[in-house]
Every structure is written in structure tokens, then in C-alpha cells.
Amino acid sequence: MHEMSVVAGLFDLLEENARNEKAAKIVSVTLRVGRLSGVVPDLLETAFETFKKGTAAETARLRVEIVPLKIRCRACGRESITEEPVFICTACGASDFEILEGRDLVLEKMEVEIQP
Amino acid sequence: METKEVLVLRDILGTNKKIAGEIRAKLKEKGILAVNLMSSPGSGKTTLLENLSIRLKGRFRMGVIEGDIETERDADRIRAKGIPAWQITTGGACHLDARMVGKVLAEVPAELDFLFIENVGNLVCPASFDLGEALRFILLSSPEGDDKPKKYPEAFLSSQVLLLTKSDLIPHLPFEWERAKKEALEINPRLDVFKVSALTGEGMDELESFLIAALAEFRTSHA
Numbered sequence: 001m002h003e004m005s006v007v008a009g010l011f012d013l014l015e016e017n018a019r020n021e022k023a024a025k026i027v028s029v030t031l032r033v034g035r036l037s038g039v040v041p042d043l044l045e046t047a048f049e050t051f052k053k054g055t056a057a058e059t060a061r062l063r064v065e066i067v068p069l070k071i072r073c074r075a076c077g078r079e080s081i082t083e084e085p086v087f088i089c090t091a092c093g094a095s096d097f098e099i100l101e102g103r104d105l106v107l108e109k110m111e112v113e114i115q116p
Numbered sequence: 117m118e119t120k121e122v123l124v125l126r127d128i129l130g131t132n133k134k135i136a137g138e139i140r141a142k143l144k145e146k147g148i149l150a151v152n153l154m155s156s157p158g159s160g161k162t163t164l165l166e167n168l169s170i171r172l173k174g175r176f177r178m179g180v181i182e183g184d185i186e187t188e189r190d191a192d193r194i195r196a197k198g199i200p201a202w203q204i205t206t207g208g209a210c211h212l213d214a215r216m217v218g219k220v221l222a223e224v225p226a227e228l229d230f231l232f233i234e235n236v237g238n239l240v241c242p243a244s245f246d247l248g249e250a251l252r253f254i255l256l257s258s259p260e261g262d263d264k265p266k267k268y269p270e271a272f273l274s275s276q277v278l279l280l281t282k283s284d285l286i287p288h289l290p291f292e293w294e295r296a297k298k299e300a301l302e303i304n305p306r307l308d309v310f311k312v313s314a315l316t317g318e319g320m321d322e323l324e325s326f327l328i329a330a331l332a333e334f335r336t337s338h339a
Contacts, residue, residue: 002209002210002211002240002241002244002245005209005211005213006128006129006244009128009129009130009131009132010128012131013124013126013128013130017122017124021120021122023120023122024117027119031128036269036270036273037244037270038240038241038243038244038270039244084266085266085269085273085303086266086302086303087302087303087305088302095301095302095305096305096306097305099273103270104127105127105128105129105244106125106126106127106128107124107125107126107128108123108124108125109121109122109123109124109125110121110122110124111119111120111121111122112119112120112122113117113118113119113120114117114118114119114120115117116117116118
């Protein structure tokens, strides 16, 4: 359950960006969560709901987009999306892979209200 | 009131990664090889370190950073072997992060060879936090079962070395060492795998040689 630490890092980023935009309020937050990022989306949402009280994101909605695991075979170069973290190339049978996507936790965008 | 969409595209763990990068650079400069040990509680991390401290004594200088939720017990066990140890008590947090390690690093003497960082016992959360280590070890003890790698893939994926510990217990358990190894290698084919027992000494010579070779490589590489 390290989602609280992750959300603490998220709020540092949200506050920094809200300040830069001179935003009065954060309306929504969109995250890209890798399938193998090690966080549980439900727990992330719970942590977000707890953390947002008393911040500029108090009424913000959280959207979590799951990023599937995208890998590239080091032997034949084939790129594929895999559901399970078992890396055997369907084209050539090799098991040496580079992970292209699906491990990161990214704050993609936020929607803010700006005072006129 | 006007609303606006702001594209951010920033890594949420970016601050941790930045601090970890600074730690990595400092350790590289000092020539200290840091090893982050991850596993579930009770898999034998501290016992392994006690054993290594005896093996490396007189030839190499080691230090240990101990991560626990509460108590100084593990650090006391290491100090009893004459090895400097620094305890981080996380006070509830289930993992170490780079900031915690960075604070302790100020007290770590520059003339060490190995710095082992014993993470909080947990197969999930520590995997997400880079501590600036050169090598990450994942320990899996035989009583935990041979089905763990696929249940906790990130820990195995992010490590360079797998230690199957408590190998002396395998004859008494429904644990298939080949299956555990195969499961782990299907997730991460680049893992170096060692089957060890701190009690009987099985595999410990190989592990010791690996560490010494890794130190030499670490000090000559310019990456």
C-alpha cells in the first residue's frame, strides 16, 4: 500500500502546475498508470479522495487510464501488447524483451479553472 | 470562470528518481557498490547479510542500511558482527524511498566497498522506488512457495539478481526449485539466479564471487 506516497508526489506536481497556471481550482486530473507500475488503481483513487480535502483539487475528478504492457522482442524486433507479464515472442519464440510502455506513472493532464 | 486543459506529462515518481540519480552519482564517485535487497518479511535478508559479513571480513569493507517499519533489531544484529549499520524506521511506510536513503548517506563513510540496503519486507511496494542502488536483489525463500514470481512480477522484473534462499529446507517442502527459477526467468530472462542457504553455506561461495566481480566491474565501468 504505497499509493499514499504516490499520491503525495502527485499533489506536489498538481500544486506546482496549478500555481504556474494561476488556477483557482482543479476540476479534473488524468493519470496514465502502467499495467506493471506496481500500483493498484482502486487504492490510488481512495488515496486521492483522502488527500484532496482542503486542497485546490477538493472537488476534482480523477481519471485513470491503464497503459497496457508493450514490449519489443530483442531477437526479431516484433512489437506486441501482452496481458500477462510472461515474455515469449509469439513470432520467433525468443524471451529477451525490452519494455516499451506499461511501467510508468504519469500525470498526463489536468483541467483547471482560471479566475478572469 | 474560464476552464483550461493543461498538458503536464510528468512522471509522478520523478522526484524520487531525481534524488536516486544524485545518490547513484555520489556512490559511483566514491566507488561504493550499493545493493538493494528486496523480499517478503522473513525470507532471510538479515541472516544473509550476517553470513556475508563473516565472508567479506578483512578483505572488503561493508556497511548496511536497514529499513524497517519499527525497531532497531536488524541493525543491532548487523552491528553485533562488527559491521556499521544505519537504521531507518519508516514509522508505517511499507518501503524505503530515495529521500530516506539520501539522509542516511551523509553518515556513511567514503571508504566502504559494499553498501547493502535492506528494504522493508514487502514484495510489492519497494519495487516502485529507485534508491540509487547499482544492483537490485530479490530474495525468494523456499517456504514462500515456487509460485511467487508471477504473482509479484514488478519485483522480479526490476531486479538483476534472484536469490532462492533457505535451500536447505527444499527437501521438506513442496517447493520445486526449477519451477521457481523458470517462472522468474519468464518474467526477466536477464536475472542471475543463485540457490543459497546461509545455514549450510550452499551457493554462498558463488554469491560471494559474484559480488566481488560486480564490485570490480562497477569500479572500472564509466557508465
